[in-house]
Amino acid sequence: MNWLTPEVIGLLGQGIVLTLVLTAVTSAAALAVGVATGIARLSGRGGRGVWRRAAVVHIELHRNIPALVLIIFWAFALPNLFPAGVRRTIFFDNFFINGLSDLTGLPVPYYALAAALALTLNTSAYLAELFRAGVGTIAREHLDAARSLGASPLGVLQNILIPEGIRASFPAMSTRLIHNMKNTALAAFVAVPEFFLGIQTAVTRSFRAVEFLLLAAVVYLLLSYGYSLLLTAVEQRMAARRVSAVFEAEKGWQPHRV
């Protein structure tokens, strides 16, 4: 095991941490944007359906362009739109970026931000479609019952459409979120020092391709497995909360006396 020097372990450890952070941030953001897009996609044709159209454009655009193209576009191509001096101030050397660099220890935080944005856009487009399919499985009677009890449109959205839609589509969303975790490896293309770039660096330094690539495979398998366990736990918890909510509701229910 003399190829696993303390220096390399440090490099890979930092890489794993960044991979986990990137996964967590993009998953949470993609879930929020995805659900919001899904709702916009389902919204009515009022106001010429601007929201609906915007949602369709977002979904189709970011589902049909590979994640790698999106990442390279936002990280490497976009800054080239500006002249050299301005480019430096906007993307690489300003108060916010420097603060982020000091805080995280990343050499170029802009690339990490751009990669996170690209992954969020890509994954949220898929999640929006899955959410829409999940909403489609909600029984009409459920919505009718809520409306006839006087629930406002916002109340229906908050209490039925969003929770039930997420619950119904969560198994499919989990698959996509795990895919998103694997896609964080693409950030290595734009010099984000996450785990895969760490592995590549270690290989070029030591020429031990076999050992490091097999190590990477094991680590990614463990990460996929761990993430799927976590998502299953979340899914079960949502199901349990739903059962207890129904139970609570029935406790308070009193038969009418005629």
Next chain:
Amino acid sequence: MSEQLDFLIGNLPNLLFGFPGQRPGGLLLSLLLAVVAIAIGFLPAMVIAAGRESRYRPLRWLARGYVELFRGIPLILLLLLVYQIIGGSHFGLNLSPRMSAVVTLALYSSAYQTEILRAGLKAVPSQLVDSARLMGSSPWQLYRLIRLRYAFRVMLPAFTGQAISLFKDTSVVIIIGVAELMTVARAVLGSDIRNTPYWVSLYILVGGLYFTLAFSLSLIARRWERGRQSGDLVHSLANY
């Protein structure tokens, strides 16, 4: 502005078909890689989907392990594993980047196709299976002629979705330098600092090319599925 247009129009043939005088590349190669990988990947998928519901536990585990392995690691890592280790000099295979890309994409795709097929096999009505047995079909005939065909038809939307997804995933083979669309785009821009103004427009064009093909493929697939899925599956199979 016209410089931008000239640059894009001048390079469009390269992006579509690869550089002149070399083997076909660009978008054409991306598409070819995906088509070949899906076709090759379907063969192991048929066998492994059967293995996943085998009577024998070791076979089930083996099939499960295959699927989890190829679905659990990122495609770029899989590409490097195949190109540098399996296709490297250790085993005396010395696969070319192009060959490694096809093998990797086929393995990757086969794991997904296995899971799709398995879901389809579960949906085969038991009456159909029973009546095929009564007609005296052997287990192999039953699997090949009845269950597999039924599963394939039921899961057609999932298969086309996976195929389009794989087409987009071919962009990742840039890491081993196969001359498909992404690699050509990188080569066109090169390391020339005078090309920096063209980065945004070129990547918009590249994204547009992927989008156009993937989106139109999905529209065609949707129309095709609608045509095939009409009518009773059992009867359409009986008239096969």
